[in-house]
Amino acid sequence: MTHMKARIIISLKDSVLDPQGQAIANALKHLKFHNIQSVRQGKIFEITFKEKDSKKAYQQLDNMCKRLLVNLVIEDYHIALLP
Amino acid sequence: MTHMKARIIISLKDSVLDPQGQAIANALKHLKFHNIQSVRQGKIFEITFKEKDSKKAYQQLDNMCKRLLVNLVIEDYHIALLP
Numbered sequence: 001m002t003h004m005k006a007r008i009i010i011s012l013k014d015s016v017l018d019p020q021g022q023a024i025a026n027a028l029k030h031l032k033f034h035n036i037q038s039v040r041q042g043k044i045f046e047i048t049f050k051e052k053d054s055k056k057a058y059q060q061l062d063n064m065c066k067r068l069l070v071n072l073v074i075e076d077y078h079i080a081l082l083p
Numbered sequence: 084m085t086h087m088k089a090r091i092i093i094s095l096k097d098s099v100l101d102p103q104g105q106a107i108a109n110a111l112k113h114l115k116f117h118n119i120q121s122v123r124q125g126k127i128f129e130i131t132f133k134e135k136d137s138k139k140a141y142q143q144l145d146n147m148c149k150r151l152l153v154n155l156v157i158e159d160y161h162i163a164l165l166p
Binding site for chain 2: 009045
């Protein structure tokens with residue numbers, strides 16, 4: 001069995017307000033970064049697991065997202081298998 | 084002035100314990116994902132800002148990381164300018 005590494009990026013949907021991101025944008029403006037337009041924050045998970053078939057791996061990661069990691073009502077996710 | 088978008092990925096250094104990641108790994112194992120080896124969690128910021136020179140943009144983002152966004156004692160960061 002080969003080890004695989006994947007990166008899952010979870011971000012708020014564009015239609016969902018992101019008060020933490022706005023707070024960070026304001027904090028950056030106070031530090032004289034005046035050209036900031038917007039900041040959106042998200043989560044990232046780096047998962048290492050045993051699997052040799054990349055298609056199965058992808059399906060499994062998709063399942064993990066849907067069953068535990070992502071709140072599908074307000075969040076989008078993107079899965080990338082790392083080489 | 085052109086708008087630029089950048090993605091900053093912030094992750095715990097390898098030498099730093101990640102209890103939240105371990106909790107997620109355990110939760111996934113309870114959901115019958117037995118082939119999980121490890122989970123490490125991190126943060127991601129998507130920043131939109133006004134700047135046309137990509138070198139200056141990179142320097143500015145690096146400054147933001149060092150001055151506000153990243154705790155350099157325990158975290159690593161990676162900056163990517165999005166097309």
